[in-house]
Amino acid sequence: MMDVLLEIYYFFAAIERFIGDKHHFVRIGTGYDYVLVFRSGNICDCQGGEKTNGMINLKQMFLIIAVLSAIAVAMTHTVTLFSGQHSWYNLSGSGSNVPCLKCHEDIGLELYSGGVHTSIDCECCHRTSKMVGYAAVNASLVEPGQEAHSASTEECMLCHDGSGIPDTNFTHYYLNESSCLQCHDSAYVVLAAAAGGFGLTPDLCDTGTQAAHRSFVLEAMIADDSLMAGANEACIACHTTIKANIEFNVSTEAKITVNNAYNDSYSYWAVTEITPTNYIPYTEVKE
Amino acid sequence: MRPITFAIILVGLVSVVLLLTSTNVFSLLPDQHKFINIDNPSNDIDCVACHSRIRAELDNSDLHGNLSCEDCHRFEGTGISFAEGGSLATAGEEAHAAYTPRCLDCHDSDGATVAGEYATPARAFCDANYGCEYSAHKALVAKANESSMSVGENEACLVCHTNYSCELDYTYFKDISYSLSNWSFTSFGCSGTRDYTANWNKSGAKHVFLSLDKIDCTKCHENIYDALVIGTPKVNGDYLTHSPIEIHTSGTGGTDWNTNNPWPFGGPNYHDRYHYIPEADRATGVNSSYCYECHNVNKYANENLADKTTYDLGDVTSDTYSTQVHCAEALWCQTCHGNGKTKVVIDNPEQLNTGHSGTNFVDDVTSDYARTFQGDICMGCHEAAVHPSDAQAICTRCHKFGNADVTIKSEPYGYATNI
Numbered sequence: 001m002m003d004v005l006l007e008i009y010y011f012f013a014a015i016e017r018f019i020g021d022k023h024h025f026v027r028i029g030t031g032y033d034y035v036l037v038f039r040s041g042n043i044c045d046c047q048g049g050e051k052t053n054g055m056i057n058l059k060q061m062f063l064i065i066a067v068l069s070a071i072a073v074a075m076t077h078t079v080t081l082f083s084g085q086h087s088w089y090n091l092s093g094s095g096s097n098v099p100c101l102k103c104h105e106d107i108g109l110e111l112y113s114g115g116v117h118t119s120i121d122c123e124c125c126h127r128t129s130k131m132v133g134y135a136a137v138n139a140s141l142v143e144p145g146q147e148a149h150s151a152s153t154e155e156c157m158l159c160h161d162g163s164g165i166p167d168t169n170f171t172h173y174y175l176n177e178s179s180c181l182q183c184h185d186s187a188y189v190v191l192a193a194a195a196g197g198f199g200l201t202p203d204l205c206d207t208g209t210q211a212a213h214r215s216f217v218l219e220a221m222i223a224d225d226s227l228m229a230g231a232n233e234a235c236i237a238c239h240t241t242i243k244a245n246i247e248f249n250v251s252t253e254a255k256i257t258v259n260n261a262y263n264d265s266y267s268y269w270a271v272t273e274i275t276p277t278n279y280i281p282y283t284e285v286k287e
Numbered sequence: 288m289r290p291i292t293f294a295i296i297l298v299g300l301v302s303v304v305l306l307l308t309s310t311n312v313f314s315l316l317p318d319q320h321k322f323i324n325i326d327n328p329s330n331d332i333d334c335v336a337c338h339s340r341i342r343a344e345l346d347n348s349d350l351h352g353n354l355s356c357e358d359c360h361r362f363e364g365t366g367i368s369f370a371e372g373g374s375l376a377t378a379g380e381e382a383h384a385a386y387t388p389r390c391l392d393c394h395d396s397d398g399a400t401v402a403g404e405y406a407t408p409a410r411a412f413c414d415a416n417y418g419c420e421y422s423a424h425k426a427l428v429a430k431a432n433e434s435s436m437s438v439g440e441n442e443a444c445l446v447c448h449t450n451y452s453c454e455l456d457y458t459y460f461k462d463i464s465y466s467l468s469n470w471s472f473t474s475f476g477c478s479g480t481r482d483y484t485a486n487w488n489k490s491g492a493k494h495v496f497l498s499l500d501k502i503d504c505t506k507c508h509e510n511i512y513d514a515l516v517i518g519t520p521k522v523n524g525d526y527l528t529h530s531p532i533e534i535h536t537s538g539t540g541g542t543d544w545n546t547n548n549p550w551p552f553g554g555p556n557y558h559d560r561y562h563y564i565p566e567a568d569r570a571t572g573v574n575s576s577y578c579y580e581c582h583n584v585n586k587y588a589n590e591n592l593a594d595k596t597t598y599d600l601g602d603v604t605s606d607t608y609s610t611q612v613h614c615a616e617a618l619w620c621q622t623c624h625g626n627g628k629t630k631v632v633i634d635n636p637e638q639l640n641t642g643h644s645g646t647n648f649v650d651d652v653t654s655d656y657a658r659t660f661q662g663d664i665c666m667g668c669h670e671a672a673v674h675p676s677d678a679q680a681i682c683t684r685c686h687k688f689g690n691a692d693v694t695i696k697s698e699p700y701g702y703a704t705n706i
Contacts, residue, residue: 110318110320111320111322113321115322116323193370196379197384198383203380209381210386210387211384211386212382212387213385214383217383240322241318242316242319243318251491254436254446254451254454255453255454256427256453256455257456258455258457259457259459260457260458260460260659264657267657270426271429271430271431274436280491284339
């Protein structure tokens, strides 16, 4: 016990050395200032920054701490460090019953700030992959989760690939039944438009052969160490307000090889090669 | 307590407080869930956010500066289906947000109206097979179309019409030699290979489009410019290929070719020569307009009405294919000079109908020798190069009897001997 008290004493002494001013206040609680001031080994009780006559010595301090410790030991209730940690959510309902926004409030604020997807629940994107078995309770059948527990990071193309059920990898199995109209109209037509023009949808007319950003999308898809799933880097870069640094490396010159082919009676000029050269790098910053 | 122990405890306490008071986790990439509204038809994504440099280039461009990104890169005249938002959203087929346009998509034979302005057809190159075989740059455009560097023929368009730089590595013959006997060839040969590199250094910006007057022929054809302006320096007059002089041995002016033009011997049509530029004017006078004097007679005539009258350029145009080419015609002296041409071959009066005007000499050059040699065959004499010291005896040898032994170097030099 004495060792603990001495350690407390040393701690407050260190605070004094750290502050360097023996009259600094340490605000504890709200509405009033309770100040412990060390002065020549004494602890004084001060109010409003004025020194009072209620100075106590180290022995008195130890006594106070001993009394408080006795009270703590005698209490029938312990104080929970993390309040609410035993208030369990009921998972028996359909869909996800865990409020994602408790931890991801910032994402909720982004979604609800405008644009598209403002009325779509988290689970409609993050618990909808047919390739993933999520933890769930369906009709009292407990499914512990396989490839993911509560949520997965999914590709934008999961919804925007233009495939129709059952071709799509999308599953409604884990969704709340009340969320239908978030993604379907009253005739149950899917509202998510296909991201055509990259040659990635089943539409035979979707060739993407002329798409200026196709290499961007394809590179986002094939990069093994990519930041996001599928082509999401490309989708996110354009369709959200995310900041992006784009490093371009562009040719500033063409090298053209021109040969004059000839014999005595016939000749022609032949352009045999056109090659881009003199590449320069530059960076675009999307704010 | 040591300070380091104290610091660790303090940081730990602060961390615990933060952990206990914050229920949120922090997003690694903020704003990735802040989706842009694409409810409007056409494009709602701000191209300039990622392509500000290109917008800045356009803002400094002589042409196309008034166009938006969408005007070109979502041009509707191609039949390409782009992704569009709005109540009737379309997915996009050949392209999603944008495509890389072919310049001829707008500048084809029909032209196109873009942003309220008519994009004029790229004459000749917008036609099937890029106009006639006399289009000087047809090989460049055809190769550009074949190249995978850019779509369509854009490489060719860009190097001339924008600030995209170009380096041209030419390979051609070094010199030719021939002998004449009474205006008939007794020998002909070429030798050597000349490598020449021309650089048209510009800023490199492909979206800075040049006004037509800034397209400088002499940059890509610097070897010809040098042949016209510098040539092979010599004490009594440089040897300048590509700049023919009129040869005469009598009449006013003598051989003072720089300042006098006696042709046709002080008669009513006495005038400065069409091709020749006095030495003092060469550095500035050899420019694109000078090139057009021969390589696009129709254009030059329309832009220089006084010369059109003076030199009968209306008739000369009919000898050329200049109305069927994009900017320049591949031609040679015989295009305008020869039997049946507006500018017939003439001789001094004393050789009338006996010199090279009285034979099929010029026509034979056209039919018997490769295009690439024909101009230099003429220049072998019309450059009036090195003559032997015994000029009196030799004059008649060539000027009267049509006997000559000629060697001439190709551009950019032009040193020639004519004995």
